Amino acid sequence: MKKNMKSTSRSIKERNKTLILQTIMEKGPISRSTISVQLKLSKATVSSLVDELISEGLVLENGFGKARQQGGRKPIHLTFNARAAYIIGIDIGGTKTLLALSDLTGTIIDTVLFSTQEYVQQKFLFKLSQMIHDLLHKHELTPKCLLGMGIGVPGMTDAEKGMVIDAPTLKWKDYSLRHDVEQLFQVPVFIDNDVNLAVLGEQWKGAAAGKKNVVLIAIGTGVGCGIVINNQLYHGSSWAAGEIGYMVTDKGDALADHGRVFDGYGYLDSRIGGAGISCAYKKRTRLVKSAKEIFLRAQQGEAAALSVVREVVEHIGFAVSNVISLINPETVLLGGGISNSTDWFLKDIERILKEWTPIKAEIKTTDLGAHAVVIGAVSFVLTNNESALLNFRKDEGGYNE
Structure with a gap:
């Protein structure tokens, strides 16, 4: 019984300590008294746990004792030490x-x-x-x-x-x-x-900051899709959620020209991925050009390139429409190499969405560019390893055993 009581007491303390740290991270600079009110914890509990966080190097004190005009001293404010680890x-x-x-x-x-x-x-x-x-x-x-x-x-x-x-x-x-x-x-x-x-990176620091339900469609060599539902990554039953490269956005075309689906890629990959765009352009011109160059040629008014790009945009529009109808996200982000051209064709995608789905969603391009994945990786570590901060030893580095 005593062991169970000690274990319960320890878990309550750890939970309170985590809540206090989260509050300082999200709302700092903040005073001890404000934390006490917001978390409905006693001042003594907050003070004791804050002192522990300070000794562990996770929290810093700022604003020592300047007098207020009405008398008394300013409260000491607490901030999170972002370089504790x-x-x-x-x-x-x-x-x-x-x-x-x-x-x-x-x-x-x-x-x-x-x-x-x-x-x-x-x-x-x-x-x-x-x-x-x-x-x-x-x-x-x-x-x-x-x-x-x-x-x-x-x-x-x-x-x-x-x-x-x-x-x-x-x-x-x-x-x-x-x-x-x-x-x-x-x-x-x-x-x-x-x-x-x-x-995750875009939801934390980028174009979808503050949104709870977000889809990112990344278009490069192939097509990938990341899905956040209620602030949680959705992986699916076998870790295959978001494999929208296998989505079919034109049944007749898929059945008539199955040979254009490359080995290891799905139908949508073969239509809007880099290799598929190059293949479609080559069929029209016998010229081998990169997807980037084809988009540039389309913007310059070249007929063959415009024809290819119009088809690509239609496939993207129908894919986004399907994703919105299925998941109902607040925001759909378009990323990858093709996102560099979205300002040019975003209105066409919005037109397709207006025509084919009544469900509203914000359509945007990604903000973080080449840093999106590494910033998301940092977010992933913090989300999955948050409690480890409380066991991290600032003085020696590393973890308590």
Whole structure:
């Protein structure tokens, strides 16, 4: 019985301490008395737990004792120490891998980039480790200063097991990435699909900040989709939610020209992904051009390019309409390489939505650009590892046992 009472008391204390830290993070600078009122905790409880947070380096005191005009002293205000620990966000792309060193508020301190394909078949983790150590050393930090690492992977992942189920551009299949990285650094590691992390980044710091229900459609070589429902990433029953590249947006076209669906890609991938756009243009002109160049030619009025781009925009519009009808998000974000041209064709997509679905949603382009995944990775670490902050030792770095 005594053990159970101690355990209950400890859990209540930890919960209160977490609530106080969250309040300071979200609303600081804030006084002890205001925290007490807002959380309905006694002043003595708040004061005791705040003192612990200060001793652990998670909270700082500001505004010591200037007198008010009406007499008395100003209350001491509390702020969150964003540099009590650090997080590494990693975006493993098919071409480049981006590393970012961030503080606990998602502010990027520094980044470094290296070639993925040069190392992915051998010595990738060696290169990753080397670059992370170099980045930490540059800022006079060690791995013990890290709260954790978040990693975005261009493929299907099992976030619970830390497994890469299938990442074709990396040729990784059923790979225990989290285990191997944790062995190198001895810090918690969290992995997820890169588009899932990108939507978290945009919801936290970008175009969908403050929204609870968000969809991000990323269009590049293929098509990916990250889904946030009620502030939670939605993964699906087998970690395959958001694989909208397999969506069919024109039944007749799909049945008539099934050969244009490339190996490993779905119908929508083959129509609005980079390779599909190039293929459609080549059929019209016999010229091989990148999707970026085709969009530029369309903007300049070239007939063949305009024809291709009109088809692409229609497919995007119908895909977005289907997603809105199914999920009913507040905001749909368009990202990836094609997002650089959305200002030009966004009105056409809005016209299609108005015609085909009565359900309203805000349609926007992403804000964070190349940093979306790494900022989302930082958010993912904080969300999944929030309680670890309370066990992080500022004086020595690392975690309490």
